[in-house]
Amino acid sequence: MKELKRIIFLILFWAVVWLIMALGHEDKLKFLEQNLEILVIQIVIIVWVTYTLAPRILSKKNNYLFIGLGFASILVCAFLAYQFSFAFPSPDLPPNLPTELSHKRPPMPRARLTPLGRILNRSFLVNFLILCLTFFLTTVIEVFLFAKVKEEALILSKTENLETELKLLKSQINPHFLFNALNNIYALSAIDSKRTQESISYLSNMLRYVLYDCEKPLVSLQKEVAYIEDYIKLFVLKSSKNYPIETQFNISDSTITIAPMLLIPFVENAFKHSNIEAVDNTYIKIKIDVKDDEVSFEVENTIAENGIAKDEVGGIGLENVKKRLSILYPEQHDLKISEEKNVFKVSLILKIKTS
Template sequence: MKATKRFIFQSLLWIIIWLVLWITQSFDFGFFRENLLSLLFQILLIAGLIFFAAPKLLFKKKYLVFLIIGLSAIVLGSYISSTLFSMPRPPIPSRMPGVENIPTGIPRYTPRGAPSKFLIHFLLLAVSAVLGTFLETLLYAQKKEEETIKNNNERLATELKLLKSQINPHFLFNTLNNIYALSAISATKTQESISYLANMLRYVLYDCEQAFVPLSKEISYIENYIKLFTTKSSKTYPISTTYEIEVKGVLIAPMLIIPFVENAFKHSNIEKVDNTFLTIKVTSKENQIYFEVENSKSITVEIKDEVGGIGLENVKKRLAILYPDKHELIIQDLPESFKVSLKLSLK
């Protein structure tokens, strides 16, 4: 709500309150004349609060100056409104009715007086100032929260784009190395590999622009990745895949599980075929996705290049951003294998 609208709203609120009070006084003109200035000062006080005091002092943490100016305005407004247009009070009787002669030394009866007009106007102005400050603070806090959420969303979107930009070149780097090695062996398989790569790049360049993609496309990407790998040789690689999709159309963040698959291929030493294995399992139910990949360990110690570490670190960050408190990632370094289990809650 803009400042002008807030000012109009609060002004109308106090006008309505004073109108109701005037009605209860049977439209007494004296009541109207005595309290008109108080209403005008309330409106001026609200205007000063909304357009100056709150944004320039309160929200910039100049609390002492805000308090001094606010109290001064309330006291000054109360004094002026209670002094001008004031009607004289009826005189207080010096004797009780029916009693003419009261001996000297005996206190005369004096009725207890009502609160002073200054005090009444002071309280009215103070209430309007406190109410206005409360509403301004509440709306300011709401605005800041909305800005914080917006900034966080923009930051997360930027970070996700950065993470994707790191994943895609990493994938392309490894794949082109494989095709380059294959080109010296078989032209036919090279063409097949390029076809698989084209399908994968189409997924990366177009589908991955969306925040979420069908799980079936992510699986197709993995299948193309496996085909791209197996075309390097006529060997039968010990690769096992299981896909159990109960509900079609279930969505997942793109390029989320492929880094684990890629890492498994890299460190399984599966090119040697003997005494090696690699298993991939994807299970999808109505509100859950379960992914598991396990690979045999290489006997020889491999030196990891800097590029190779990008995928796993990025997928952990993306999980934290996209599935906060809705994912369970377990990485097990077993004696003879390396196993990754990922459970995603889609609720």
């Protein structure tokens, strides 16, 4: 609401208040004429607060200065109203006693008023209270709108910060996968050139997904699964061994979408720490199921008894995806990570909306 609209609203509000008060008087027009000047002074207070005090003083949190200037302006305006005898008749006039009561009791003598007493009479106090109420109501509206604007700015700032953080998290993920993939191809190049070509083909698909699809906030779950499959194929081509890797992907709805690069860190972590290259006494199981509005993702792998040294780059995977889940799926995901008897298991349930 712009300043002019707020001023017009408040003027109409007080005009209606005075009209309602006029209904209690026999000579309504005369009452309105007598109080027209106080309405004008109310308008001055409203404009003064809206255009000057609130934006220049209150918005800068100079509360004491705001209250002091506001109180001073109310006193000045109330005094001006008194000087021109606005609003109410003077109480100095003697009451008109009925004729039938005049012989029973003589009129009470009136106390003389000091100059201060003449100022602080009924007319001044009523005008002062009316102007105080005007100032208070105008201030409340300004404070409310200021708080609303500040809240909107805070929400916008948080949104921008989340977007920036997500971009930083993605920038951490992509080089990490590329680093591992190139290592795999480098190891394969010394073994079989044909497999090296196949690996480059798989890597090309992965890079296409990372460079183009991952720029979108959501991607098809099928594309995310295709990326995981290419990752596994790229790993399997390193050797002629029969790796104990089991996958089960049940995706009946092609419209399911999720945040990109959300599942692969768990898969990559399983390959890194399962010692799958030993083949014996080790395994990796990956399962994805879609039911109604839920995506169920599970990764289970053995843990090497002696442990595997972590490279500095690879340590960011799980913490990264946890942050992304908290940002992208607040109160819409259930992540469970357990480790028992040399078996590491990740279970993730995502609440998603089907299109």
